[in-house]
Amino acid sequence: MNEDGIEEARSRAKQLAKEKGYILNVDERQLEAVLRGLARNQERYGAGYCPCRIRSGDPKKDQTIICPCVHHEKEIEEEGACHCRLFFKGPSE
Numbered sequence: 001m002n003e004d005g006i007e008e009a010r011s012r013a014k015q016l017a018k019e020k021g022y023i024l025n026v027d028e029r030q031l032e033a034v035l036r037g038l039a040r041n042q043e044r045y046g047a048g049y050c051p052c053r054i055r056s057g058d059p060k061k062d063q064t065i066i067c068p069c070v071h072h073e074k075e076i077e078e079e080g081a082c083h084c085r086l087f088f089k090g091p092s093e
């Protein structure tokens, strides 16, 4: 696995977190496992599909699970983190 892919996934996640006021998982081991999964999917399938969800194999349907998936806002709002525990609710103002 290409380490650059992991760092690219990290930059994208950091950028989104910054834009939306989220924080990334502070447990570096867990964080890296998710980033690695995203990078692997990018490498294998050409898109950063969520590593914690099952792809249907239908590219159109699976667009909904390209990170950041369509579920993340609701999950973070209701559960404090997305399903993969990549993004967490940031400190409220």
Ligand code: SF4
Pocket (backbone or CB within 6 Å): 034, 049, 050, 051, 052, 065, 066, 067, 068, 069, 070, 071, 072, 082, 083, 084, 085, 086, 087
């Ligand atoms: S649950 Fe959604 S936002 Fe979280 S890592 Fe997976 S695709 Fe990304």
